[in-house]
Every structure is written in structure tokens, then in C-alpha cells.
Amino acid sequence: MRLMLVHPSALMYSEIFLRLEPLGLERVAGAALAAGHEVHALDLQVSSRRDLDRDLLQFRPEAVGISLNYLANIPEAIDISHAIKHVLPGCFVFFGGHSVSFIASHVLDQARGAVDAVLRGEGETSIVPLLTAIRDGGIGGVPGIVTADGFGPGPRLMEAIDAPRPARHLMRNRRRYFIGELDPCASIEFTRGCPWDCSFCSAWTFYGRSYRKASPEAAADELASIAEPNVFIVDDVAFIKAEHGDAIAAAVEKRGIRKRYYLETRSDVLLRNTDVFERWAGLGLKYMFLGMEALDADGLELYRKRVSQDQNIQALEAARKLGIMVAINLIVDPAWDTDQFRMVREFALSVPEIVHLTVLTPYPGTEIWHTEARRLTTRDYRLFDIQHAVVPTTLPLGQFYAELVRTQAVINRKHLGVAAVTGAARVLARNLAHGQTNFARMLWRFNRVYNPSRQLADHNRPVRYELPLPVHSTGGSGQQPLFLHTRAPAHARQAGTAPSG
Ligand code: B12
Ligand code: SF4
Numbered sequence: 001m002r003l004m005l006v007h008p009s010a011l012m013y014s015e016i017f018l019r020l021e022p023l024g025l026e027r028v029a030g031a032a033l034a035a036g037h038e039v040h041a042l043d044l045q046v047s048s049r050r051d052l053d054r055d056l057l058q059f060r061p062e063a064v065g066i067s068l069n070y071l072a073n074i075p076e077a078i079d080i081s082h083a084i085k086h087v088l089p090g091c092f093v094f095f096g097g098h099s100v101s102f103i104a105s106h107v108l109d110q111a112r113g114a115v116d117a118v119l120r121g122e123g124e125t126s127i128v129p130l131l132t133a134i135r136d137g138g139i140g141g142v143p144g145i146v147t148a149d150g151f152g153p154g155p156r157l158m159e160a161i162d163a164p165r166p167a168r169h170l171m172r173n174r175r176r177y178f179i180g181e182l183d184p185c186a187s188i189e190f191t192r193g194c195p196w197d198c199s200f201c202s203a204w205t206f207y208g209r210s211y212r213k214a215s216p217e218a219a220a221d222e223l224a225s226i227a228e229p230n231v232f233i234v235d236d237v238a239f240i241k242a243e244h245g246d247a248i249a250a251a252v253e254k255r256g257i258r259k260r261y262y263l264e265t266r267s268d269v270l271l272r273n274t275d276v277f278e279r280w281a282g283l284g285l286k287y288m289f290l291g292m293e294a295l296d297a298d299g300l301e302l303y304r305k306r307v308s309q310d311q312n313i314q315a316l317e318a319a320r321k322l323g324i325m326v327a328i329n330l331i332v333d334p335a336w337d338t339d340q341f342r343m344v345r346e347f348a349l350s351v352p353e354i355v356h357l358t359v360l361t362p363y364p365g366t367e368i369w370h371t372e373a374r375r376l377t378t379r380d381y382r383l384f385d386i387q388h389a390v391v392p393t394t395l396p397l398g399q400f401y402a403e404l405v406r407t408q409a410v411i412n413r414k415h416l417g418v419a420a421v422t423g424a425a426r427v428l429a430r431n432l433a434h435g436q437t438n439f440a441r442m443l444w445r446f447n448r449v450y451n452p453s454r455q456l457a458d459h460n461r462p463v464r465y466e467l468p469l470p471v472h473s474t475g476g477s478g479q480q481p482l483f484l485h486t487r488a489p490a491h492a493r494q495a496g497t498a499p500s501g
Contacts, residue, residue: 001131002038004061005029005170006052006080008073010045013387016449017356018179019045019438020232023166023187024097025067028123030164035128041170044076046177052080056087063092063134065119065127068100071363072385074107075465081114092116092134096123098206101155101484102364104146106468113148120144121155121206121485124164157210157485161192162218165225174228178438179262180287181427182230190219190248194236196266197479198293199304200331202365203236208483213244220251223259233263238288240269245276252283264289267307267315274318281322289356290315291329295347303331316353327354332404334360334374334389341403348411355411357404358386362470367482370473378459379466388458397459401452408450 007022022043029039040059042052056064064084066077077100081093096119100107104118119126121144133139139147144155168174168186175184191214193207214222223231239245261284270277270290277285292312294300300307319326328351330344348355362368362376363384374391383390393400431438480486 001063001135002040002059002061003029003032003127003131004055004059004064005032005039005041005067006064007041007043007045007067008070008076008080011070011072011385013385013449015045019177020179020185020234021166021168021171021174021177021187022067023189023234024069024123025065026166026168026171027164028065028067028096028127029167029170031124031127032131033167034164035131037128037131039167039170041167043171043173046171046173053083053087056084060088061091063094063131065094065096065123068095068097070385071099071381071467072383074100074381078107078111078114078465081111085114094119094130096120096126098202099364101144101206102202103468105151108146108148110465116147117142118146119155120146122158124158125156155485157207158212161189161212161214165222168226175436176438177228178436179230179232181431182232182260182262182287183431183436183438184228185230185232185262186226186228187232187234188219188223188226189234190214190238191235191240191244195240196237196306197304197367199302199367199371200293200360200362202363205365205367205479205482206484208485209479210485211240213241214248216244216247216251219248220255220257223252223257224255226259228259230260230262233261235263237269238263238265239273239276239280242273242276245273246279249276249279249283257283259284261285262287262289264291266291267311270315270318271311274322277319277324278322281324285324287325287327288319289327289329290319293329293331295330295343299331299333316351320352325354327356329356329358332357332359334391334393334400336400336403337394338399338403341407345407345410348407357408357411359389359404361386361388361390364467364470365482365484367479369470370482372470376467376470378463379469380459380461380463381465381467382461383458384467388455398452398456401455405450405452405455412450 005025005028007025010019029041032039040055042055066080068074068077077095084091084093093115094117095115100118101120104120108115108118119130126142126144129142133142139145140149140152143153145152178185191212193211194204195209195211197204265288267290293303293305297309316326361384362372376390377392378390389400
């Protein structure tokens with residue numbers, strides 16, 4: 001069958017810092033290719049709508065799948081579905097991905113017939129059964145399927161994540177993928193899932209708190225197959241298990257692979273497995289996101305981060321000793337007043353690290369979607385990008401954005417200052433010499449995009465598609481009802497029970 005897979009456009013406020021390959025979509029493509037289907041992929045982060053229109057007419061897909069990891073992309077995906085049905089009325093259009101999995105039937109209703117199905121959960125296990133069912137019938141029996149007729153069987157977790165390999169070769173314009181100065185940059189997955197249970201995050205609910213590891217040989221083979229000199233490791237929390245991180249490092253050393261890496265991890269994991277991070281620093285690990293989330297004990301408690309502020313500070317020291325640059329993430333609570341923003345500015349200026357701010361956002365799939373007592377002030381999908389306030393702010397909204405942007409600008413100026421003396425100018429020149437302009441554009445675009453009036457104006461756009469209303473609970477019925485995948489393989493359940501944080 002001719003299958004076309006599409007990733008929507010980049011999110012405006014994060015595109016400044018990064019644009020990364022759609023790894024999940026590439027893995028779904030890999031599964032379909034392995035079963036003998038003809039697959040075409042298009043990423044609107046790096047291609048235009050005109051490319052999409054042209055490809056639809058030339059490739060004439062029998063099925064089109066659109067990836068929806070981010071809520072903010074849902075309106076665009078619904079519009080694209082209408083356009084597809086207009087030119088190819090017989091084409092089967094379906095959605096899949098992280099965010100849409102939690103609100104599948106709502107989105108189907110909103111699409112008013114333009115979307116035939118949503119595949120919830122991991123796409124590798126359901127794509128081939130879906131394509132077979134489109135041809136032979138029996139769509140209602142596909143794992144994870146939701147159609148206008150209702151829910152089919154639950155989504156199925158893969159036993160192991162070694163295969164299928166992401167079909168990277170299908171993506172055009174790969175040189176446009178980057179994160180910060182790692183330009184161009186590919187992505188890879190060493191583990192899947194997270195055993196912790198932070199209240200604002202849906203990574204753990206999606207995978208039912210399971211945790212799976214790629215085999216070290218498969219991980220190193222895949223890394224060796226990547227052409228880009230830079231790699232983002234997409235794991236929710238990298239190197240939770242020291243022996244796994246060490247085993248991949250050994251396989252990478254054996255093959256003599258040399259790249260520069262960016263990853264995400266937790267402070268307690270960095271402190272517990274410092275040796276592993278040191279070994280990876282030797283292999284080229286340059287940057288890491290550290291989700292500190294809050295500067296005070298109350299905030300850490302509220303987000304159920306299970307890390308103390310002392311551990312966070314020690315982790316920063318550990319990373320500095322290893323020469324790894326940290327991007328600290330802090331969650332901005334819409335309840336903040338000017339004092340709290342000032343404190344964050346002071347903190348950001350007092351540490352050499354990059355500080356990244358995201359606004360506390362209850363979204364489907366998270367615990368706070370059900371427990372947050374504050375009412376949503378908007379249900380416009382496009383504002384659920386954790387750069388906008390979607391619950392009431394203590395400051396008037398305009399002032400909240402003014403404080404937010406002022407804080408971000410102070411932080412950004414600091415980096416440009418630090419960057420100039422620490423050699424970013426050299427990096428910039430090197431990238432430009434190789435025709436890589438993503439990092440340079442990022443430095444110049446900040447002021448245009450991060451602008452309080454623009455953020456405020458985003459709230460006044462006409463709204464065509466809205467999120468469903470949350471179903472409130474006190475959280476008393478345990479965590480199981482939040483899980484999307486409910487049956488983890490036995491080995492994964494074992495690994496997932498022991499976060500020592
Ligand atoms: C790695 C990651 C990042 C990285 C890289 C992002 C990137 N573009 O690659 C970084 C740290 C930079 C990042 C940034 C952001 N992220 Co992020 N990120 C993740 C994370 C941890 C893993 C994503 C991943 O690559 N997984 C591995 C691949 C293989 O899995 P996958 O993409 O989910 O695909 C599988 C399924 O979803 C499904 N699938 C996917 N597409 C399709 C399509 C079809 C047709 C089908 C059938 C199935 C299918 O099958 C795939 C294979 O199993 C997820 C949490 C999670 N565990 O999912 C959050 C997550 C997706 N991010 C989130 C957010 C909010 C953001 C930011 C907006 C935060 C910010 N403002 O800074 C930015 C936006 C960046 C951007 N535009 O890409 C939220 C999404 C929230 C929401 N509901 O909208 C998540 C869920 C985390 C959370 N907080 O709960 N992110
Ligand atoms: S540790 Fe990170 S990925 Fe895991 S639940 Fe918390 S925020 Fe989500």
C-alpha cells in the first residue's frame with residue numbers, strides 16, 4: 001500500500017532553539033517499510049505546504065498518517081486532513097502520536113469526517129495491522145484504534161525497541177535539523193519510558209510507567225549508521241541504569257564512533273551515575289537538559305519531582321566538573337508575581353548554565369490535567385505549548401508576559417555574552433562555513449519571536465478547535481486510570497518499579 005507520513009510544522013517558540021527529526025514517525029515508517037509497503041514521508045518543519053500538495057498529487061497515497069506529539073499542532077493537522085480529503089477523497093487519513101493518544105475521540109469528532117481513525121500509543125505495533133485492515137477490512141480490531149464507531153482493542157507495547165530502525169533516509173532537508181550549536185543534528189533513542197511519576201508530565205502515563213532498553217550492540221550499530229556529526233538522545237531520562245549506559249559506551253568505543261551529544265536527564269541520576277556521564281563526556285557528550293523545575297522545596301514537592309534542591313545544586317557542580325554544559329529547565333507558575341520572576345533572573349545570572357523557562361500547563365495525559373483546581377482560561381490547542389499561560393495569572397496577563405519575556409531576554413543576553421567569550425563566535429563561523437545557518441538564525445530571531453505583545457495577541461486569535469474539558473478528580477483512584485499503555489512486558493515492569501530518586 002502507498003503510505004504517506006506527515007509531521008506538522010515546527011512550534012514557533014521552540015523553533016528558535018531547535019528543530020529535530022521526527023524520530024517516532026520515522027520508526028512508524030520503518031515498520032511499514034519492513035512489511036513491504038511503499039512509504040513517503042514529509043516533515044513540515046523543514047518542507048512547505050506546497051511540497052505537501054505536490055507530493056499528494058504525485059505519490060497519490062492510499063493512506064496518510066499525521067504525527068501529533070504536540071497539542072499545539074492539532075488544528076493544523078485537522079486542516080491538512082480536510083485538504084487531503086479534498087484532493088484524494090478515497091484516501092484513509094489517520095492520526096497518531098503522544099498527545100493525540102489521550103484525546104483521540106474528541107479530535108475525531110472535531111475533524112468532522114476528515115480523519116478516519118486515531119492510532120493510540122506506540123505506532124510500530126499498529127501500523128502494519130492498520131494497513132492490512134484498510135485493504136482487507138477489520139479496522140475495528142487494530143491495536144490502539146479509535147474510529148467514529150468507538151474504541152478498538154488497547155494499544156500494544158513492543159517487547160523490545162531495537163527494531164524497526166527509524167527510516168531516516170526518507171527525510172529530506174536533514175541539514176535543517178539542529179539543537180543550539182549542534183547543527184546539523186540527528187536523534188536516537190537508547191531507552192523508552194520513565195519510571196518516575198512527575199505530576200506535570202505525560203511521559204510516564206503514556207508508557208504505563210514501563211521502561212525498555214535498546215541492546216547496546218543495536219544502539220551502537222544505529223549510531224554508526226547516522227551521518228550527522230551531532231546526535232540528540234531523546235530518552236526521557238538518559239542513563240538511569242549505569243550498566244546500560246556503560247555497555248553502549250563500550251560498544252561505541254569499540255566501533256570508534258565520535259560524535260557530539262545532547263541529552264536529557266535528572267539530577268539524582270547524574271549524581272548516582274557520574275562515572276557513566278564522565279565516560280560519555282569523553283565520547284563527546286557536550287550538553288544536557290536537567291529538569292530542575294523549581295527553585296524551592298514547595299515547588300519540587302508540588303511537581304512530585306522526588307529530587308531535593310541540594311541534589312540539583314550538586315548535580316550542576318558535577319556537570320561543570322565534567323565540562324558538560326547544562327540547560328536547566330524551570331517551570332514558571334502562572335501564580336508568580338514580580339518577586340518570583342526577579343528571583344529567577346537573579347538565579348539565572350548567578351549560574352553559568354543556560355536557563356530555560358516553560359509555563360506550567362495542565363495537559364491531557366498528565367495528573368495535573370485532572371487535579372489542577374484552577375480553571376482553564378483558554379482551551380485553544382495552539383496555546384498549550386508551555387510558552388503561554390492557560391490558567392489564571394496573578395499578574396495581569398500582559399504583565400505576566402512582560403515579566404516572562406524580560407526574564408528570558410536577560411537569560412538570552414547572558415548567553416550571548418558568555419557565548420562570545422567562550423567561543424560561540426568560532427562555532428558560528430565554522431557552521432556558516434559548512435553552510436549550516438540554523439544556529440545563526442536562532443541567535444538573530446530571539447527578539448522578534450519572544451515579544452510580550454505577540455504572546456498576548458496569541459490569546460485573541462479566533463479559535464476553531466478547542467481541547468476537551470478536563471474531568472476533575474482528587475487523584476484518589478491511583479495511577480492506573482492515567483495509563484495509556486496498561487500492559488508492560490514483564491522485564492519492563494521490573495525495571496520500572498525502582499526509581500531511587
Ligand atoms: C525528546 C523530547 C523532546 C526533545 C526533542 C524534541 C523533538 N522534537 O525531537 C526536547 C527536549 C528538545 C523537547 C522539546 C519540547 N518538548 Co518534548 N519531549 C520529548 C520526549 C521525552 C520524547 C519524544 C521522543 O522522541 N520519543 C521517542 C519516539 C520514538 O517516540 P514518539 O515520538 O512518541 O513516537 C511514538 C508514538 O508517539 C507514536 N507516533 C508518533 N508519531 C506517530 C504518527 C503516526 C501516524 C502513528 C500511527 C504513531 C505515531 O509511535 C511512535 C513510535 O512508538 C517526549 C515525552 C515522551 N516520552 O514521549 C516529550 C514531549 C513530547 N515534549 C513535550 C513538550 C511540551 C515539549 C516542548 C514544547 C517544551 C518546550 N516548550 O520547550 C518542546 C517542543 C520541541 C519541538 N518543537 O519539538 C511534551 C508534549 C506535551 C503536549 N501534550 O503537547 C512531552 C509529551 C513531554 C511532557 N512534558 O509530558 N522534547
Ligand atoms: S522524570 Fe522527567 S520524564 Fe520522568 S516523569 Fe518526571 S519529568 Fe517526566
